Amino acid sequence: MRILLGVSGGIAAYKAVLLLRLLREQGHAVRVVPTVSALRFVGAPTFEALSGEPVTTEVFEDVDRVQHVALGQGADLVVVAPATADLLARAAAGRADDLLTTTLLTVSCPVVMAPAMHTEMWEHPATRANVATLRARGVVVVEPASGRLTGADTGPGRLPEPEEIARVALDVVEARPAADLAGRHVVVSAGGTREPIDPVRFIGNRSSGRQGVALAVAALARGARVTLVAANLAGDLLAPVRARGAEVVEVSTTAELRSAVRGAATTADVVVMAAAVADFRPVAPPAAKIKKVAGRSPAPIELVENPDVLAELAAERLRVGQVVVGFAAETGDDDGTVLEHGRAKARRKGADLLVVNAVGHAVGFGTDDNEVTVVDGAGATVATAAGSKRVVADAVWDAVTSISST
Structure with a gap:
């Protein structure tokens, strides 16, 4: 791939050197x-040494070309980083007063800008x-990271790490030519909710x-505006979505x-309700930590059922035509297979689609790969997918667009 790396004048320009080397090591010119x-x-x-290409800022060099x-x-x-x-x-004003801004007015390929200030x-x-x-014109402007800036300042404005900029940029190029989610607002929930037992303990899951x-990233690549409701996710997982x-929106409980x-x-x-939502929560968690007392069993924890968020959304449809x-x-288990349980759940929940996957130790939760069957509201198989979670995510969006376009 032929890549132009624009670099503007900020202290974060040193990271452009690392980004240049990374892109070259991946085989790009x-x-x-x-x-x-x-x-x-x-x-x-x-x-010049790292790119093997000449470097100039002047429009009036190689005028004949x-x-x-x-x-x-x-x-x-x-x-462009930084x-x-x-x-x-x-760039927003369409200025053309140096080689970089002039070049930006001539390109028809994807443009990614990583701000730093x-x-x-x-x-x-x-x-x-x-x-x-710039975003309205189709430029991908990534969100800056939050952290240490020049001097003692901290806050949003830090240039994302070169690895993250490269991931975003290459993902833009590899995105589907038909931006089939363009103009749509997509809400995705992710992670696992936690229900407090006391101030230090909780009921949770392995998600x-x-x-x-992956669903959020894939939707962004396909042109959607995305809201990710993140239940107890690590910061490094959220970085690609924020970028x-x-x-x-970060949350903890159901x-x-x-x-x-x-x-x-x-x-x-x-x-898309991809989060693993706790079915039950303690009725009255104490304000203080439950102490272990030698020779005494702990008091039973009374549980109450949480609202069924998916079933509510499916029944109410908070926007007309919502998928x-x-x-x-x-x-x-003895009562049925993973898919049989999934088909029954699809009929109970009333959602347009249900993505069924097996979970357990080293299966589904916490792994890089996944294997799913997508069924409709009647339990009929619509699609299957296996591979990386990004591959599965695109299969889910394929199923969504197939029903929302009919």
């Missing part, structure tokens, strides 16, 4: 197009408006949230998840 100020942080010889047009026409992907507030403003600059209304303008995150611009999903679902075209998808994590 990379041409670095810096701004003049970028070369005050990282010199042209460094970029019309370089600013030739670069854009030959690119499969443009990545993208400073100034670069975002110039102080928190105050990132949150300024002018920057937010520029980002909105890592990886399948739900791609999804709204993330009640919190129910409130967040229902709130987001009022504007959603599709709701509701559930997940059924099942184990086989």
Whole structure:
């Protein structure tokens, strides 16, 4: 793949060197197009040595080749990292006052920008408006990370790590040409809810949230606006979703998840309940930790049933025409197989689709791969998928788009 790596002038420009090396090691041809100020942080010889390509900031070099047009026409992907507030403003305004901004006006390939700046600059209304303008034109502007900035400052505005920028950028190129979820709002729940027993203990489950995150990432790649309701997910799992611009709502208990999903679902075209929701919760968890007393058995914990969030959503349809998808994590037993239990659950829940998968130790939960059967509300098989959780996610979205387009 032929990649243009734009670099603008910020302290985070040193990470562009790491990104360049990473992209080259993956076999891509990379041409670095810096701004003049970028070369005050990282010199042209460094970029030239690692890319094997010439580096210039000038429109008036190689004029006979019309370089600013030739670069854009030959690119499969443009990545700008870091993208400073100034670069975002110039790109949004359509300025063409150096080789990088001129090239940005000539490309027809995907463009990914990774902003880096102080928190105050990132949150300024002018920057937010520029980002909105670029996104409206189809530019993928990833959300900056939150952390240590220049000096002692911390907050949102930190450039994401090169590995994450590369993942986002390459995913954009590999995304399906037909953005079949474009213009749709998708709500996905992921993870596992936790019900407090006391201030330090809880009833939970083994769900890592990886399948739900894969569903969110796949939906973003297919053009959707995504709200991810994340139940007790690790920060590194949320990074790819946040970087791609999804709204993330973090929750812990089933009640919190129910409130967040229902709130987001009022504007959603599709709701996918991939989270493993606790069926029961303690009636009255104590305010203090339950102490172990030698020779005495603990008092029984009285449980009460949680609301069935999926069944509620399927019955109420908080928006006209809304597609509701559930997940059924099942184990086989004397009463039936995984799929038989899943088919019965599909008929009870009333969702449009139910994704049935076997779970257990080292199966389904916490693994990189998954194997599922997608059934409709009557329990009939619609699709099957096996492989990485991203492969499974795309199979689920294929099933969603097939029924929502009919």
